[in-house]
Amino acid sequence: MLYREAGQFKASYEADQQIFPILQDRIGVMLLIGFFALAVPLFADQYWLKAILIPVLIFSLAAIGLNILTGYAGQLSLGSAAFMAVGAFGAYNFMLRIDGMPFLVAILLGGLCAALVGVMFGLPSLRIKGFYLAVATLAAQFFIVWALVKIEWFSNYSSSGVITAQQIEILGFAFEGPQSKYLLTLFVVVMMALAAKNMVRSTTGRSWMAVRDMDVAAEVIGIRLMRTKLTAFAVSSFYCGVAGALYAYTYIGTVEPEGFNLDLSFKILFMIIIGGVGSIMGSFLGAAFIVLLPIALDVFVPMLLGDLVSSSFVSNLQLIVFGGLIVFFLIVEPHGLARLWQIGKEKLRLWPFPH
Amino acid sequence: MAREIGDVILKMEGISLSFGGVKALTNISFDVREHEIRSIIGPNGAGKSSMLNVINGVYHPQEGQVTFRGEVRRDMEPHKAAKQGIARTFQNIALFKGMSVIDNIMTGRNLKMKCNVFHHALHWGKARAEEIEHRKKVEEVIDFLEIQNIRKTPVGRLPYGLQKRVELGRALAAEPSMMLLDEPMAGMNVEEKQDMCRFILDVNDQFGTTIVLIEHDMGVVMDISDRVVVLDYGKKIGDGEPDEVKNNPDVIAAYLGTSH
Known part of the structure; x- marks a missing residue:
């Protein structure tokens, strides 16, 4: 009863093509953003901000990046973490080498570096598809991490490529505490998520999906396969790059190339599989799920089983539950949490009536 | 005639x-x-x-x-x-299964659209105006083919005959000669x-x-x-x-x- 669009008549195509066409969705999104921007920084403690909310936001951004490439444009990639690394090291070098480099510009430039590298490693996608492409992007994963360690200039000749993110300062305001870093991250992520939503609902996104669903038909309509795929690689890597820069600057602080390994790439892939392939909101849900699950298991398993089990058992159990859930999702709901939310919404439209 | x-x-x-x-x-x-x-x-x-x-x-x-x-x-x-x-339809339906009828037909107009990915990311001004202008054309095609009631349905859910009609619509949207x-x-x-x-x-x-x-x-x-x-x-x-x-x-x- 509460969630239904009955009575919301659209009198113009503009109204019909809004980013959130249903009033309840608009209110919901406003409330969510308001809650996370105003209420959370006031009440959440350091641990929540630093260990949960900031990483969830950053991984959401990376997941959006991968979702653009895999979920919307249909190009499988296992190199997301490497593109994050390019963004992190790119932003670091811009901050380091250019005096008075504004922070936001530096992370955008870091993202652009990642986009360039992404386009380079996206070139094989013009020839190969599916799993074979995934293997080609695997090359990006290993090569980039290797290059960042090997070429010491990238890490300013520090040992084993470790970099320490500089102090963030915007217009004279220093972002030191977790609160201000959280708000900065939230701002960047929300802006970029809205931009992603805009892209996928316009010609760019339609071309991506057309190439994903039926590439021959897309070409016959006049969609340039090469340009469309490379745009997807560029935008996707840009998102991953910015996520990587934020990862270094607002989350970890000190990063090394090895931190952006294949494990992280897989983690981001799991986020979009569990959250929902081809859904912006799913990227957030998936990131939250994957970040929160280990923490929740850490808390609840000892609580339930008490002293019966050792901590090493708990950490193994985590992996088992994790793997089990991924298999479960692949079988039961290949469209992930976002699809469950969609089904829930359809039920809500009718509630309390069955039909 | x-x-x-x-x-x-x-x-x-x-x-x-x-x-x-x-x-x-x-x-x-x-x-x-x-x-x-x-x-x-x-x-x-x-x-x-x-x-x-x-x-x-x-x-x-x-x-x-x-x-x-x-x-x-x-x-x-x-x-x-x-x-x-030159537009065409296929023997085995080649629609974009994950997209709605409107979006499928909109893809038919992609050659007439000029905005780039940056305009789309902002979705303001030019990009929005373009989207609305082409939506009008798409609605004309939808009216012509009498498929108003399914315009927002994902094409994968439509019966075969309607899918064929949507595919014709996608070809028509390009205003081919x-x-x-x-x-x-x-x-x-x-x-x-x-x-x-x-x-x-x-x-x-x-x-x-x-x-x-x-x-x-x-x-x-x-x-x-x-x-x-x-x-x-x-x-x-x-x-x-x-x-x-x-x-x-x-x-x-x-x-x-x-x-x-």
């Missing part, structure tokens, strides 16, 4: 196409005149779909030349054919076929679109075509007006078999 058949706009001369050792088309020549409905018929495996693929650049013939509006083609790519105003229809009525019941025939005739009549049609239903072909090409085993065995083709002994032999 408003339409008047004009000059030859597409000329196929001596087209031969083979895949490895398999000869799909052998030395085929025919032409298509402006505003006409030109059918290509023939038994299964005769090379009809290959012929359409040659016309819009998916396949490149080893021999022969294609002249479209006075321009001889060399190694045509499909998107260039689209730019020249020539449309290639690959078995638009395959697998339809009588009512659906009648609807589809009416749409094809209306498109031809109202927009003056030249239509190249592949179809197996002889009743339909003989009724709506201006001229018919008959292929068999990659060779042309007949060409002319429906009545002429109907009485061609080679064509009868190909369809009914001959006694030896």
Whole structure:
């Protein structure tokens, strides 16, 4: 009863093509953003901000990046973490080498570096598809991490490529505490998520999906396969790059190339599989799920089983539950949490009536 | 009738196409005149779909030349054919399954859209105006095909006949001057076929679109075509007006078999 669009008549195509066409969705999104921007920084403690909310936001951004490439444009990639690394090291070098480099510009430039590298490693996608492409992007994963360690200039000749993110300062305001870093991250992520939503609902996104669903038909309509795929690689890597820069600057602080390994790439892939392939909101849900699950298991398993089990058992159990859930999702709901939310919404439209 | 058949706009001369050792088309020549409905018929495996693929650049013939509006083609790519105003539908529906009807038809207009990815990311001003302008055109197509009630349905959920209609809509949205229809009525019941025939005739009549049609239903072909090409085993065995083709002994032999 509460969630239904009955009575919301659209009198113009503009109204019909809004980013959130249903009033309840608009209110919901406003409330969510308001809650996370105003209420959370006031009440959440350091641990929540630093260990949960900031990483969830950053991984959401990376997941959006991968979702653009895999979920919307249909190009499988296992190199997301490497593109994050390019963004992190790119932003670091811009901050380091250019005096008075504004922070936001530096992370955008870091993202652009990642986009360039992404386009380079996206070139094989013009020839190969599916799993074979995934293997080609695997090359990006290993090569980039290797290059960042090997070429010491990238890490300013520090040992084993470790970099320490500089102090963030915007217009004279220093972002030191977790609160201000959280708000900065939230701002960047929300802006970029809205931009992603805009892209996928316009010609760019339609071309991506057309190439994903039926590439021959897309070409016959006049969609340039090469340009469309490379745009997807560029935008996707840009998102991953910015996520990587934020990862270094607002989350970890000190990063090394090895931190952006294949494990992280897989983690981001799991986020979009569990959250929902081809859904912006799913990227957030998936990131939250994957970040929160280990923490929740850490808390609840000892609580339930008490002293019966050792901590090493708990950490193994985590992996088992994790793997089990991924298999479960692949079988039961290949469209992930976002699809469950969609089904829930359809039920809500009718509630309390069955039909 | 408003339409008047004009000059030859597409000329196929001596087209031969083979895949490895398999000869799909052998030395085929025919032409298509402006505003006409030109059918290509023939038994299964005769090379009809290959012929359409040659016309819009998916396949490149080893021999022969294609002249479209006075321009001889060399190694045509499909998107260039689209730019020249050639749209097509497919034998097996080739819609974008994950998208709604509106989005599918909107993709048909992508060549007419000028905004780039940065405009789209902001979705403000120019990009928004463009989206609305093209939405109007898409709604005209939706009205024309009488599919208003399913405009927001994901195409994967639609029944077969409607999917075929949406695919026609996607081709129409590009406002093509020539449309290639690959078995638009395959697998339809009588009512659906009648609807589809009416749409094809209306498109031809109202927009003056030249239509190249592949179809197996002889009743339909003989009724709506201006001229018919008959292929068999990659060779042309007949060409002319429906009545002429109907009485061609080679064509009868190909369809009914001959006694030896």
